[in-house]
Amino acid sequence: MQLEYRELENRTCLLLLSGNLDVQGVMEVEDGLLAYCQGRHRRVRVDLSETGFAGSLGIGLLLRAIKTAAAQGVDILLWNPSPVVAIALDIAGLSPFIRTSRDDPQMEAKGVEGSLQSWPEAKPTDTERSNHNENAIGGSS
Amino acid sequence: MSDAENKLHLRIRNAYAEITRGAAEVSRWLKTRNAPASAEYLAVLAIEEQATNCIKYGYDDAAEHVIEIELSLSGEEMVLTVTDDGHPFNPLNAPPPDTGSPIEDRPVGGLGIHLLRGLSDRIQYERLGDRNRLAIHKAIAGPP
Numbered sequence: 001m002q003l004e005y006r007e008l009e010n011r012t013c014l015l016l017l018s019g020n021l022d023v024q025g026v027m028e029v030e031d032g033l034l035a036y037c038q039g040r041h042r043r044v045r046v047d048l049s050e051t052g053f054a055g056s057l058g059i060g061l062l063l064r065a066i067k068t069a070a071a072q073g074v075d076i077l078l079w080n081p082s083p084v085v086a087i088a089l090d091i092a093g094l095s096p097f098i099r100t101s102r103d104d105p106q107m108e109a110k111g112v113e114g115s116l117q118s119w120p121e122a123k124p125t126d127t128e129r130s131n132h133n134e135n136a137i138g139g140s141s
Numbered sequence: 142m143s144d145a146e147n148k149l150h151l152r153i154r155n156a157y158a159e160i161t162r163g164a165a166e167v168s169r170w171l172k173t174r175n176a177p178a179s180a181e182y183l184a185v186l187a188i189e190e191q192a193t194n195c196i197k198y199g200y201d202d203a204a205e206h207v208i209e210i211e212l213s214l215s216g217e218e219m220v221l222t223v224t225d226d227g228h229p230f231n232p233l234n235a236p237p238p239d240t241g242s243p244i245e246d247r248p249v250g251g252l253g254i255h256l257l258r259g260l261s262d263r264i265q266y267e268r269l270g271d272r273n274r275l276a277i278h279k280a281i282a283g284p285p
Contacts, residue, residue, distance in 0.1 A: 022189055024161050053182065055189040056253035063249055070244050084182040091259035092252050093240025 001025030003032045011042035014079075018050035021058025030061050037065045039072030049080035059092045066097055147174070151210040153192065155200065155225075160192045163210055170212065171219075180219045180281050183260045184212060187277050190253040191223040191232075199227025214281070222276045230273055231266045232257075 001019035008014055013036055019025055037044055046065065048054075054062070062078060069076035077099045081089060089098055149170045153159040164185045171181045192208050200206060209224040237258075238251040257264060263278040 022161065022164065022185075023157050023193060053185055055186050056256055057189070057193070059252055059256070060249050063247060063252075066244055067247065067249075082178075084178050087179070088182070088186070088256055088260065091240075091256055093238075093247070 001028045003029040005032075005036065008045075011040075012045065013041040013043070014045045014047060016047040016050060020052050021054040021061065023055070023057055026057045026061050030064075033061065033065050034068055037069040037072065037074060037076060039069075039074055041074060044069055044074055044076040045079050046076065047079045048082070048085060051081065051085055054081075054085050054088060059088060059094070062089070063092065063094065066094070147214045149210075149212040151212075152207050153210065155192075155196050155206040155208060157193075157196065159208075160189055160196075163192065163208075164188050167210065167212060171214075174214055176214060176219065177281055179260070180279055183257070183277065183279055184219065184221050186253075186260065187221050187223060187257055187275075190257060191225070191275055194230070194232070194253070195225045195227045199225060199230070201228075217280060217282075219279045219281055220276060222274060224269075224272050224274045226272050229268050231268070232275065233264060233266050 001017065001021060001024070004016040004018070006014045006016070015033065015036055017029060017033070021029075033046070044065075046062070051058075066076050076097065078089065078094065078097050079099055081098060086095075086098060089095060149167065151163050151166060153163040167184050167188060168181055171184060188210060195206075195208055206226055209222075211220075211222045211224075213220045232254040235251060235254050237255050238248055240247070240255075257277060261277045261279050265276045265278075267274045267276075
């Protein structure tokens, strides 16, 4: 599982999760994902278009990211999940946070689609990691 | 396709790396039989959920245990069974999580069996001797 990061205008960050959000995948990206939700950005968009699978641990991680962002007043959305992942997110009660590219003209206007493959691997700053460690929400799925 | 070709029997050990291996094998097997993506998703989810619970809570010892996975495809149904020798545990007794409460109050846990219920057509639990057996049924459209 890879987490890639892109800084957009208006204090928006776009996070691309590519691979499977399974037991192994969650371990690989959870610190980074939660670190980006700590309030440095006004908006966080989590792109799930390349997430092939999200199990209960993975969906639990997305819920933790949403709760973390909400607690900091950050507007967070899950963007472009595959149909099967979208159904699972809906069952988990996360459909209010799902958007497609057509729902988000700002993202389309910025030409986000088609440029994801070339993103560098996401690396939260030391400050973001520190904030995450201090404010991490516990719990398991 | 013969009956044998439409059944898969896997044995994985109680280790996290084994979940990934088992799920990958099931995923490959279903893909070669053109099973719908929703069925593949459910099968992988069930293996991850049941095996993770088993590893986390199923045993008091550190010994190696075997979790058995059986998958079958008929013309109209996929059936996945997961059998383990862990403590008696019926996941169907778990109350559903409150998925409608405000996000700040939303519990993070309890999603696994809720997802399995939502994505399958029928789930049965049995305690057979010293083993738990969970069978998950899902109707699939057309021949596999």
